[in-house]
Amino acid sequence: MADISLTNLNKTYPNGFKAIHDIDLEIEHGEFVVLVGPSGCGKSTLLRMIAGLETVTDGEIQIASQRVNEREPAERDIAMVFQNYALYPHMTVYNNMAYGLRNKGTARDEIERRVQDAAKLLELCELLDRKPRQLSGGQRQRVAMGRAIVRDPVAFLFDEPLSNLDAKLRAQMRLEIKRLQHRLGTTSVYVTHDQIEAMTMADKLVVMNSGAAEQIGNPMSVYEKPATQFVAGFIGSPAMNFLPAKLQNNGNSVQIEGGPCLTLTDSVKSINGNQSVIVGIRPEHLVPMPTGAIGFAVEMIEALGAESLVHGRLACNGTDVTLRVDAATDIPSESEIRLHVSTDNLHVFDADTGERLN
Amino acid sequence: MVENRPFITFLSHAVLILGVLIVLMPLWVAFVASTHPPENIMTSRVPLMPGDQFIKNYTQALTVGVDGAGKVPLSRMLFNSTVMALSIAIGKIFISILSAFAIVYFRFPFRKTCFWIIFMTLMLPVEVRILPTFQVVADLKMLNTYAGLSIPLIASATATFLFRQFFMTVPDEYLEAARMDGAGPLKFFKDILLPLSRTNIAALFVILFIYGWNQYLWPLLVTTNEKYYTIVMVIQRMVAVPDGEPLWHLIMATAILAMLPPMIVVIVMQRLFVKGLTETEK
Numbered sequence: 001m002a003d004i005s006l007t008n009l010n011k012t013y014p015n016g017f018k019a020i021h022d023i024d025l026e027i028e029h030g031e032f033v034v035l036v037g038p039s040g041c042g043k044s045t046l047l048r049m050i051a052g053l054e055t056v057t058d059g060e061i062q063i064a065s066q067r068v069n070e071r072e073p074a075e076r077d078i079a080m081v082f083q084n085y086a087l088y089p090h091m092t093v094y095n096n097m098a099y100g101l102r103n104k105g106t107a108r109d110e111i112e113r114r115v116q117d118a119a120k121l122l123e124l125c126e127l128l129d130r131k132p133r134q135l136s137g138g139q140r141q142r143v144a145m146g147r148a149i150v151r152d153p154v155a156f157l158f159d160e161p162l163s164n165l166d167a168k169l170r171a172q173m174r175l176e177i178k179r180l181q182h183r184l185g186t187t188s189v190y191v192t193h194d195q196i197e198a199m200t201m202a203d204k205l206v207v208m209n210s211g212a213a214e215q216i217g218n219p220m221s222v223y224e225k226p227a228t229q230f231v232a233g234f235i236g237s238p239a240m241n242f243l244p245a246k247l248q249n250n251g252n253s254v255q256i257e258g259g260p261c262l263t264l265t266d267s268v269k270s271i272n273g274n275q276s277v278i279v280g281i282r283p284e285h286l287v288p289m290p291t292g293a294i295g296f297a298v299e300m301i302e303a304l305g306a307e308s309l310v311h312g313r314l315a316c317n318g319t320d321v322t323l324r325v326d327a328a329t330d331i332p333s334e335s336e337i338r339l340h341v342s343t344d345n346l347h348v349f350d351a352d353t354g355e356r357l358n
Numbered sequence: 359m360v361e362n363r364p365f366i367t368f369l370s371h372a373v374l375i376l377g378v379l380i381v382l383m384p385l386w387v388a389f390v391a392s393t394h395p396p397e398n399i400m401t402s403r404v405p406l407m408p409g410d411q412f413i414k415n416y417t418q419a420l421t422v423g424v425d426g427a428g429k430v431p432l433s434r435m436l437f438n439s440t441v442m443a444l445s446i447a448i449g450k451i452f453i454s455i456l457s458a459f460a461i462v463y464f465r466f467p468f469r470k471t472c473f474w475i476i477f478m479t480l481m482l483p484v485e486v487r488i489l490p491t492f493q494v495v496a497d498l499k500m501l502n503t504y505a506g507l508s509i510p511l512i513a514s515a516t517a518t519f520l521f522r523q524f525f526m527t528v529p530d531e532y533l534e535a536a537r538m539d540g541a542g543p544l545k546f547f548k549d550i551l552l553p554l555s556r557t558n559i560a561a562l563f564v565i566l567f568i569y570g571w572n573q574y575l576w577p578l579l580v581t582t583n584e585k586y587y588t589i590v591m592v593i594q595r596m597v598a599v600p601d602g603e604p605l606w607h608l609i610m611a612t613a614i615l616a617m618l619p620p621m622i623v624v625i626v627m628q629r630l631f632v633k634g635l636t637e638t639e640k
Binding site: 051053073074078079080085086088090099100 | 529531532534535537538539540541545549550553554556
């Protein structure tokens with residue numbers, strides 16, 4: 001049974017701007033769902049609609065099998081962690097966590113028990129009497145988590161909770177949140193624009209673009225079989241390379257513009273003539289090889305330690321391309337090399353609609 | 359700017375001390391005059407050192423009163439002034455914080471219009487609307503009452519405006535967090551907004567208390583009964599005695615007494631006051 005289900009959800013702002021288009025989403029019990037997309041894609045709006053902070057124009061939100069469209073946020077049995085944590089600055093950590101329970105009229109010793117339990121879980125016991133401004137970023141983050149945990153809700157909602165932390169702390173908190181969620185088994189919806197966060201944390205990934213869900217699936221399947229050119233470009237870092245091409249041979253091969261003809265392992269369905277397409281190749285699937293089919297002019301090399309990113313242009317049509325190679329590979333900068341393309345990993349997209357074809 | 363040049367340090371201190379002396383001089387003269395018997399002040403040489411009549415003069419002023427002021431003891435007027443200043447300060451803060459809350463946090467028809475109407479009253483201080491206000495107060499039979507002294511001065515655009523600006527700097531996330539925590543509008547106001555505005559309220563209280571205390575024209579108009587005279591308006595009455603000499607020693611004592619309460623308010627609340635005016639975000 002789904003904990004949260006969104007049916008045909010729409011949101012139009014009074015000024016006519018359509019923020020959310022026909023979103024359908026089922027979130028199973030205990031699932032960690034990540035909404036990811038560029039800024040302005042509507043991912044935060046969608047989360048806030050689930051939270052009850054934004055109204056729903058059309059469609060239905062169900063939490064624990066009950067329609068909640070018209071309910072106040074506090075009556076939806078959810079808890080939210082905000083981007084800036086929104087800890088009440090004049091209250092102690094303890095009161096910050098207890099405030100929601102007090103408003104619900106929970107008994108005093110029950111509040112005490114829950115707050116102490118959450119504090120133990122999050123290692124906040126020594127900090128309960130402090131004010132938020134006396135805490136570090138990571139500690140505030142944990143208090144915000146604690147405030148969500150004490151309410152024992154059906155679902156946690158996270159609105160870019162790590163974006164205010166520095167890189168190291170972010171990686172650590174990412175792990176901590178994921179571990180905590182595993183332990184508590186609470187359904188979670190998590191919004192981020194960081195695709196690494198999205199890939200590592202999600203059980204189910206929802207890639208959003210201009211108010212619509214472009215693809216929903218588990219992170220690896222989204223990575224391996226992106227449904228649209230947008231998803232292919234957004235998920236994965238460095239981004240996928242896109243080469244203009246034409247379909248040949250009844251969709252069994254693609255002719256790279258000005259370059260070689262590549263045979264496809266999975267042929268393309270429904271084609272008309274030699275249709276224009278975009279071929280996507282991940283940076284790790286372009287391999288420098290003296291016998292390679294494509295000429296490549298190296299422009300710049302970024303050494304990341306274990307691996308290097310090589311930036312340059314294709315000799316045949318001048319497209320900018322990035323490769324990811326082992327750091328041991330010796331490539332002189334400003335040189336001409338040949339690249340081998342592994343045809344198992346080609347992604348073919350319609351040049352007009354961006355839909356995946358193979 | 360941190361500099362370490364002895365001459366500049368000396369010069370800036372000299373200028374500051376000079377400024378303080380200039381400000382303090384009249385106060386000193388007033389204080390000295392209030393401690394002398396009347397005939398000493400009327401002589402050609404004004405005394406610059408305190409006399410020996412301190413207790414006598416102040417006791418007379420506080421308990422018996424002065425002729426020109428209707429023979430009401432000053433303690434009564436101090437009380438009247440305190441009641442008026444406090445009701446104005448508290449009333450203004452109460453009304454304006456609530457109206458700012460409504461304007462910032464609620465979406466109702468004509469919200470903008472309401473704000474601009476309130477804002478426009480900034481252009482109509484007491485002196486401009488004094489005749490119609492007097493008419494209203496008289497018709498409501500509020501002449502010679504504390505209500506008549508304070509209520510017409512309570513409506514305040516300045517304070518509403520200040521609170522509105524402050525509320526707009528409070529992050530929306532607090533409101534959203536409070537909604538998630540099940541706090542209704544009034545609970546949010548009481549539990550979150552009010553504690554956050556503490557320093558602003560203190561700063562406004564100081565300003566408004568002094569504003570209320572220094573009211574002159576309005577009390578002069580609405581009070582005809584000596585029992586409701588305020589201390590600030592009475593100083594003028596004491597000077598304008600129709601015949602005979604003004605009793606300078608008592609007038610100066612009154613002036614000194616009239617200065618004390620605002621001074622105490624400022625001194626007691628100065629830490630919060632400065633915080634409220636300078637602090638932006640915690």
